[in-house]
Amino acid sequence: MTAQVTTPYRPPREEARDGFAQLLRAEWTKFRTVRGWVIGMVVAALVTVGLGLLIAGGGSSTCQNSPTSPVLSGAACLPPVPVGPGGQAVTDQFYFVRQPLAGNGSITVRVPALTGLYANGATAVGSPMTRGLQPWSKAGVIIQASTRPGSAYGAMMVTGRRGVRMQDDYTHDTAGLPGAVSAASPRWLRLTRSGDTLTGYDSADGTHWTRVGTVRLAGLPSTVQAGLFATSPAHSTVISKSFGGGSTSGGPSLDTAVFDHVSLSGTSPGAAWTGDAVGGQATGGAASSGAGSGAGSGAAEGFHQADGRFTVTGSGDIAPLVFDPAGSGFPTSTIERGLQGAFAGLIAVVVVAVMFITAEYRRGMIRTTLAASPRRGRVLAAKAIVAGAVTFAAGLAAALVTVPLAQRLDRAKGSYVLPVTSLTEIRVIVGTAAVLAVAAVLAVAIGTVLRRSAGAVTAVIVVIVLPYILGIASVLPVGAENWLLRVTPAAAFAVQQSLPAYPQVNAGYTPTAGYFPLAPWAGFAVLCAWAALALALATVLLRRRDA
Amino acid sequence: MSQAPPAQRASLLGERPADPDGPQNALQAGWTSLREALHAEWTKLRTLPGTIWLLAGIIAATVAVSSAATAAMSCPSRGCSVDPAKLSLTGIDLSQAVVAILAVAAISSEYSTGMIRSTLTAMPRRTTMLAAKAAVVTGLVLAAGTIAVLGSLLAGRLFLSSHGFTPAHGYPSLSLGDGPVLRAAAGSVLYLALIALLSLGIATIIRDSGAAIGTVLGLLYLSPIIAAVVRSPHWHNDIERYAPMSAGLAIQATTGLRSLPISPWAGLGVLAAWAAAAVLGGGLLLRLRDA
Numbered sequence: 050m051t052a053q054v055t056t057p058y059r060p061p062r063e064e065a066r067d068g069f070a071q072l073l074r075a076e077w078t079k080f081r082t083v084r085g086w087v088i089g090m091v092v093a094a095l096v097t098v099g100l101g102l103l104i105a106g107g108g109s110s111t112c113q114n115s116p117t118s119p120v121l122s123g124a125a126c127l128p129p130v131p132v133g134p135g136g137q138a139v140t141d142q143f144y145f146v147r148q149p150l151a152g153n154g155s156i157t158v159r160v161p162a163l164t165g166l167y168a169n170g171a172t173a174v175g176s177p178m179t180r181g182l183q184p185w186s187k188a189g190v191i192i193q194a195s196t197r198p199g200s201a202y203g204a205m206m207v208t209g210r211r212g213v214r215m216q217d218d219y220t221h222d223t224a225g226l227p228g229a230v231s232a233a234s235p236r237w238l239r240l241t242r243s244g245d246t247l248t249g250y251d252s253a254d255g256t257h258w259t260r261v262g263t264v265r266l267a268g269l270p271s272t273v274q275a276g277l278f279a280t281s282p283a284h285s286t287v288i289s290k291s292f293g294g295g296s297t298s299g300g301p302s303l304d305t306a307v308f309d310h311v312s313l314s315g316t317s318p319g320a321a322w323t324g325d326a327v328g329g330q331a332t333g334g335a336a337s338s339g340a341g342s343g344a345g346s347g348a349a350e351g352f353h354q355a356d357g358r359f360t361v362t363g364s365g366d367i368a369p370l371v372f373d374p375a376g377s378g379f380p381t382s383t384i385e386r387g388l389q390g391a392f393a394g395l396i397a398v399v400v401v402a403v404m405f406i407t408a409e410y411r412r413g414m415i416r417t418t419l420a421a422s423p424r425r426g427r428v429l430a431a432k433a434i435v436a437g438a439v440t441f442a443a444g445l446a447a448a449l450v451t452v453p454l455a456q457r458l459d460r461a462k463g464s465y466v467l468p469v470t471s472l473t474e475i476r477v478i479v480g481t482a483a484v485l486a487v488a489a490v491l492a493v494a495i496g497t498v499l500r501r502s503a504g505a506v507t508a509v510i511v512v513i514v515l516p517y518i519l520g521i522a523s524v525l526p527v528g529a530e531n532w533l534l535r536v537t538p539a540a541a542f543a544v545q546q547s548l549p550a551y552p553q554v555n556a557g558y559t560p561t562a563g564y565f566p567l568a569p570w571a572g573f574a575v576l577c578a579w580a581a582l583a584l585a586l587a588t589v590l591l592r593r594r595d596a
Numbered sequence: 597m598s599q600a601p602p603a604q605r606a607s608l609l610g611e612r613p614a615d616p617d618g619p620q621n622a623l624q625a626g627w628t629s630l631r632e633a634l635h636a637e638w639t640k641l642r643t644l645p646g647t648i649w650l651l652a653g654i655i656a657a658t659v660a661v662s663s664a665a666t667a668a669m670s671c672p673s674r675g676c677s678v679d680p681a682k683l684s685l686t687g688i689d690l691s692q693a694v695v696a697i698l699a700v701a702a703i704s705s706e707y708s709t710g711m712i713r714s715t716l717t718a719m720p721r722r723t724t725m726l727a728a729k730a731a732v733v734t735g736l737v738l739a740a741g742t743i744a745v746l747g748s749l750l751a752g753r754l755f756l757s758s759h760g761f762t763p764a765h766g767y768p769s770l771s772l773g774d775g776p777v778l779r780a781a782a783g784s785v786l787y788l789a790l791i792a793l794l795s796l797g798i799a800t801i802i803r804d805s806g807a808a809i810g811t812v813l814g815l816l817y818l819s820p821i822i823a824a825v826v827r828s829p830h831w832h833n834d835i836e837r838y839a840p841m842s843a844g845l846a847i848q849a850t851t852g853l854r855s856l857p858i859s860p861w862a863g864l865g866v867l868a869a870w871a872a873a874a875v876l877g878g879g880l881l882l883r884l885r886d887a
Contacts, residue, residue: 085804085807089807100818100822104822104825104826107826107827107828107831108826108827108828108829108830108831109828380827382827386825389821389822389824389825392817392818392821393814393818396810396813396814396817396818397810397814399810400806400807400809400810403806404806404807407806411708462827464827501701501805502804502805502806502809503697503700503701503704503805503806503808503809504697505806506806506809506810506813507693507694507696507697507809507813510693510810510813510817511690511693511813514813514817514821515689515690515693515817517821518689518817518820518821519686519689521820521821521824522820522824524665524682524683524686525665525668525669525686526668526669526670528668529665529668529669561824
């Protein structure tokens with residue numbers, strides 16, 4: 050792109066005046082002096098904020114604690130949600146048969162049976178529950194910093210359909226022995242505490258032990274609670290509807306585990322086992338009516354101890370709280386919900402960025418531009434940089450205003466905004482601005498290729514927005530939706546996803562619920578690749594064609 | 597178009613003195629001028645190199661996306677809860693954007709090149725000009741839309757029956773003899789025509805092609821995104837009921853009609869109201885403003 054194109058007549062000194070900085074300045078001057086474009090950018094920022102606040106502020110949720118109490122609305126409905134050691138909202142609800150454990154020690158049990166019951170949405174209240182375990186019904190041994198919901202823990206457990214697992218601090222999950230528990234194939238579980246470190250072992254026979262995992266729980270107090278637990282998350286079945294997404298039907302569930310060969314070694318201040326329903330009903334959702342419905346079938350949370358055998362029945366979950374619009378018991382929201390207004394901003398940005406180049410063709414200005422700066426690739430680069438930078442600034446301003454305001458509105462309207470780390474929040478805000486900026490670069494490139502506003506604007510909007518609409522509309526099978534959000538520029542909106550999908554929590558992780566198939570920055574990279582491809586094509590065509 | 601002035605000049609000269617002769621002649625003159633306006637608009641649109649490609653694009657986009665959607669769907673057993681007619685017409689989601697380009701370009705290109713001044717000099721009755729443009733664009737979209745919809749249904753019929761959508765699973769093969777399927781097919785063609793009118797009206801109001809197409813696509817594509825995230829079911833239903841795209845596409849539904857937020861024909865009526873408002877607004881501004 051260098052030697053052949055530049056005119057050899059120019060003395061080298063002139064080269065400096067033809068520098069890239071001058072070119073950038075020229076393009077920036079062009080941009081800022083066209084009033085319509087500046088207005089367009091301001092409109093893009095304003096509609097992003099305005100639509101975001103409209104989404105967050107629209108519709109307040111109402112609730113009623115009991116049939117006789119007054120109906121509450123808005124922020125008064127927000128339940129207390131425990132927050133785990135990692136800063137994420139968690140569900141910490143289980144039946145705990147415990148003893149305090151001072152200093153180092155270990156707990157070993159044998160689990161010969163795990164059974165469950167669940168209610169379905171279609172089941173009438175009071176009628177017997179159906180027999181069966183949930184995939185993530187859990188029971189086993191646990192060492193927890195305290196009985197306060199959300200405190201640090203490590204646990205070895207048998208599960209309904211996922212074999213033996215070691216889990217800690219709500220988000221971590223390691224697989225142990227596979228297979229279901231029965232009297233014929235019981236599972237032995239052991240959890241050892243040494244300082245801050247918990248080590249989990251499993252065994253099929255009680256003699257040959259395998260280490261499943263070791264975790265460090267920073268700041269574990271010297272006296273912890275150790276014991277047996279049982280818990281079972283709500284049963285849910287996804288019913289797909291023709292349009293407008295699937296709906297879930299489900300109900301609370303209970304599981305009952307039998308423990309024998311229970312041995313607790315170490316310094317135990319109290320020698321008696323006490324039973325607690327940790328978390329109570331405060332975390333709502335999952336099993337708030339577990340005990341009530343269970344009463345009809347003669348089962349309820351609690352424990353029973355006889356001849357060294359413990360029978361523990363629990364309901365709930367020890368897991369991160371995920372965003373599941375269909376399955377949650379109380380309205381939850383994510384920090385990126387208000388940023389859906391960015392789609393409106395995107396359309397305005399694309400219109401301005403396309404015109405930034407097509408207006409040159411329409412007015413014949415492109416001939417002046419290229420006469421003044423004959424290196425065409427550099428002209429395009431300067432245009433792309435100016436369009437991208439201006440858009441980034443506008444998008445960043447809009448996102449910075451929208452995210453905190455939408456969260457406040459969401460809370461005021463009675464939605465629990467699932468907390469994320471500041472780093473994630475920054476990624477969502479900066480990522481949204483970056484998506485808009487790269488979309489603007491793509492628009493400049495497509496505008497150069499097509500040279501007509503209407504076609505170019507439509508092409509860019511259709512390749513970014515339409516796959517997203519088809520991806521979230523639940524019209525296509527989930528496989529096709531995920532595929533669309535993996536390869537099309539719409540993949541970039543993954544950068545707005547603030548909460549990860551946890552395999553150890555059963556929920557509808559569909560694009561409709563805001564879960565993208567690609568990791569945040571990977572999705573953004575897909576858009577960047579499309580923009581780079583379009584830019585390369587535009588450079589080739591701009592060089593080859595007459596202006 | 598400027599190559600065919602004799603006929604127009606004749607009409608211009610002929611219609612002015614005709615007016616005072618009485619309402620009968622005025623009406624006749626009006627018809628004559630509309631016919632000539634139609635002819636002029638037809639010539640303009642026909643001779644633009646982009647038109648034929650856009651019409652081909654409407655057909656290709658509809659059939660391609662519809663085929664991909666039906667090819668991706670399968671029904672292994674009874675009770676798939678898929679609306680085969682709606683699925684076979686998924687491509688309309690994309691081709692409406694091509695229709696919008698065609699309709700916006702029909703008027704905006706005149707403004708960007710200054711052609712509008714020649715057009716209005718030759719045809720001083722501005723609303724007649726707009727009506728003629730609307731008629732020609734709508735006619736072309738109806739023709740292309742019919743081919744596109746028939747092609748999509750044919751593709752859907754072939755793909756769906758080989759993907760388990762068989763009578764044994766509760767899905768008779770798609771046929772226009774079936775009332776709801778015919779309604780979905782004819783309604784989809786009308787939907788595209790109404791999108792063309794909506795786009796033409798908006799482009800007449802905004803005049804700049806880029807801004808006009810951005811407005812049209814924003815109006816169409818933002819509603820499903822907003823409807824997916826609003827909290828209140830009341831708002832959700834209102835958006836589905838009154839936004840042009842979601843209301844208009846209710847015409848494609850053949851199953852689960854009772855759970856729709858708006859009935860098929862009423863939905864198309866909502867879109868027709870949007871289109872009428874846009875065209876009337878455009879016509880009014882065209883009369884009031886300098887070109």
